[in-house]
């Protein structure tokens with residue numbers, strides 16, 4: 001069994017600050033991390049490695065420094081990592097990202113049985129790359145999984161969380177799965193793991209290595225265009241009232257908002 | 266699918282879109298090297314809303330999107346259609362017309378009785394190829410967010426997720442799609458200039474549904490499609506409200522150290538249950554063991570973007586505020602007039618939560634003993 005886990009390096013959005021004068025992102029001091037959802041996806045793959053001897057390959061598309069997310073994954077137990085990096089990939093939207101990632105997956109040996117994604121990346125939050133890759137690869141798609149197992153019959157079973165509640169689905173491989181942050185916690189890297197990771201060779205694949213069409217990559221290959229970026233109007237505080245003397249007035253004010261927002265009659 | 270061409274030469278492209286039926290469109294386009302001529306904006310017309318239903322019950326967001334779509338269609342001078350995929354769904358057409366649709370496209374097929382990404386993608390893409398809409402909106406629900414990502418690839422077009430505002434440049438029917446990114450720290454306006462349909466998912470509750478007009482005239486079209494059987498089997502399905510999903514909740518009722526004791530959390534659960542929301546907490550409550558970390562709001566907890574955030578006995582430390590900056594409306598109750606939470610609250614009430622919370626529950630008629638849910 002060969003499993004690919006797609007990992008994205010993202011800014012730790014909890015610490016992102018906006019420069020109020022220039023309206024630009026202040027990247028200084030903002031750490032880059034592995035997208036937290038992707039760590040849960042990796043954990044699911046590593047469990048299948050333990051139980052089924054699955055081979056776990058990690059991929060990331062990004063600038064050269066994104067390599068660290070691959071080494072970290074190897075330190076946790078992944079077998080290998082591939083960095084997908086090329087100037088031509090810059091500015092890719094989800095269409096162009098899915099295209100390039102799916103091409104990288106097709107290039108892997110042996111053929112890939114399962115591809116795991118995080119449910120979404122915490123920077124873009126689109127949740128589209130997993131479904132997009134499933135389409136390019138012509139693999140079936142399972143979204144919002146907490147856990148994935150594979151039976152003796154070689155079919156997968158996934159526990160998923162949809163709007164109505166929990167659903168357990170079962171089906172044949174190959175499959176693309178997007179993973180929630182609900183399942184077992186990602187394991188830590190071991191010391192031995194770090195030793196292995198430090199010496200691991202991380203191949204870099206670009207336009208030529210992948211044999212992708214440059215016009216379909218990066219900004220050029222992206223159907224969507226970002227026209228404008230702005231900071232949402234900051235909260236400044238609104239009505240202030242004293243509810244100590246007349247709590248009923250305070251309650252009335254709360255009810256009015258609930259009614260205006262349509263959550264209460 | 267089998268008769269899809271394996272290569273296309275741009276000179277010979279007649280815009281038949283057979284290539285779009287291929288699930289390996291990237292390959293097909295890649296083989297031709299042609300990127301632009303595959304879905305010519307000029308031939309696409311009309312605004313579509315994917316009207317998501319579950320077991321015959323329409324999702325509220327469908328009506329909200331029809332209100333938004335109506336506005337866009339009026340500005341562009343085109344029709345508004347609702348698309349329903351499912352089985353035994355004929356009854357859903359009339360309410361959609363009353364809510365603003367000019368046409369309802371119904372695909373009634375046993376394979377669509379249950380959502381599966383593959384069959385839904387196949388059905389919607391067949392309709393897109395058949396009718397060529399200019400704009401396609403869907404709710405940013407679990408289903409909408411999942412299979413629209415496949416549809417966008419198969420239809421070779423752009424998709425903007427989780428929009429919170431939409432407007433249109435009527436001269437070219439160009440959709441301006443605004444969405445939050447980076448945990449709500451920034452907003453981006455996105456367009457799909459050269460590909461059609463322009464696709465967007467929209468968060469529920471962003472738009473308000475129109476008051477239904479039963480007298481509105483509209484047309485219902487039953488669309489026959491051939492669909493392959495679904496490949497997955499559902500072996501268990503348990504309807505549970507994921508009460509711990511505070512990140513996606515529209516209403517979060519939160520408490521902090523000011524609750525003074527764990528028992529007071531029961532009041533929050535009662536309020537949350539009544540309003541259809543979930544309970545969140547400050548880190549202090551997690552540290553005391555009053556609530557699980559999954560409920561923590563803030564820098565080291567969850568970033569949330571509810572429509573309404575109610576904070577009871579939370580001071581509003583910067584690490585807490587970091588998680589609620591994207592909230593639409595913040596209501597805070599705190600006994601300290603100088604609590605920093607008041608600097609961000611739309612309604613700040615100086616007062617004792619042990620007085621105000623029970624009074625609020627009483628006014629709402631939410632007195633029943635709740636099941637207090639997960640910690």
Ligand SMILES: Cc1cc2nc3c(=O)[nH]c(=O)nc-3n(C[C@H](O)[C@H](O)[C@H](O)COP(=O)(O)OP(=O)(O)OC[C@H]3O[C@@H](n4cnc5c(N)ncnc54)[C@H](O)[C@@H]3O)c2cc1C
Pocket residue numbers: 520521522523524546547548549550561562563564565566567577578579580581582583584585588598599600601604616617618619
């Ligand atoms: C690195 C780091 C990360 C952190 N991450 C987070 C995070 O993710 N989320 C988070 O919440 N915190 C976080 N914190 C902790 C944060 O700094 C605060 O300590 C915490 O938010 C305080 O919680 P609180 O508002 O409930 O308690 P307090 O600050 O003690 O506030 C309690 C409030 O209740 C009011 N009150 C008391 N009695 C009543 C009453 N009867 N009626 C009404 N009001 C009353 C008081 O006036 C007071 O304002 C983090 C801290 C650090 C250092």
Ligand SMILES: Nc1ncnc2c1ncn2[C@@H]1O[C@H](COP(=O)(O)O)[C@@H](O)[C@H]1O
Pocket residue numbers: 006007008009035037038059060061062094097116117118119120121122124125126127128129130
């Ligand atoms: N540049 C990338 N490199 C590797 N994986 C990615 C990349 N972008 C997105 N992904 C994967 O796709 C998932 C969804 O991302 P998104 O669609 O951006 O929300 C992430 O959780 C990752 O698993």
